[in-house]
Amino acid sequence: MSATLTDYAIVLSREAWREADKRVVFFTQHHGKIDGIAIGAHKIRSKLAGHLEPLRIAQVMLAKGKQGYKIAQCVTHHNFIRTDAVLERTKMMGALVRLARRATENEHKDEELYSLLSGGLSNLESAAAQELPRVYGNCLLDLAHHFGYAPMLGQCVACGDEQNLLRFSPHLGGVICAKEVVLEKTMPYKADDALLHTYVGALLTWRGLF
Numbered sequence: 001m002s003a004t005l006t007d008y009a010i011v012l013s014r015e016a017w018r019e020a021d022k023r024v025v026f027f028t029q030h031h032g033k034i035d036g037i038a039i040g041a042h043k044i045r046s047k048l049a050g051h052l053e054p055l056r057i058a059q060v061m062l063a064k065g066k067q068g069y070k071i072a073q074c075v076t077h078h079n080f081i082r083t084d085a086v087l088e089r090t091k092m093m094g095a096l097v098r099l100a101r102r103a104t105e106n107e108h109k110d111e112e113l114y115s116l117l118s119g120g121l122s123n124l125e126s127a128a129a130q131e132l133p134r135v136y137g138n139c140l141l142d143l144a145h146h147f148g149y150a151p152m153l154g155q156c157v158a159c160g161d162e163q164n165l166l167r168f169s170p171h172l173g174g175v176i177c178a179k180e181v182v183l184e185k186t187m188p189y190k191a192d193d194a195l196l197h198t199y200v201g202a203l204l205t206w207r208g209l210f
């Protein structure tokens, strides 16, 4: 492995690290999730700082040292955050990157996830405000599917019936018909694209990923 690595990366999160540094978690196109340390990035004068804010794609150069990666360079390629002040949009994007951060291991290459995540953020960026819940639900469903946790929605997860699907069970991972008695917590279900995110979210929460 070479000492430096250059890649496109989605900035997942950024936090204070030691006294004057920042720890930034990237999801790179070709190398999976990588933590990088930006030395002295809290200083307002730091040219790097603005390029390390989450919810952007950046071209990043990381230098591997004894204690992990240092961020040598980072230049914004695309910022997903719009200036139209729809807070919900940014919150939904934040939820997608948190999920990607929690559900992955460092340096585990996953190019498909990189495309799903950048595609999802891009769809949320361009969606009209009233379309946001539906678009968010589909993005979340794609990611859940990728991680192996897609909910069963068209038929009862217990008996296979397609009628009277009135409740959703995060524990069983899908909808259940009116006949079933489930001891674990369930929630009311309605086949509505705008509500899809609540079911996928509940399933991922049950699995400890959300």
Ligand SMILES: [Zn+2]
Pocket: 156, 157, 158, 159, 160, 161, 176, 177, 178, 179, 180
């Ligand atoms: Zn059933």
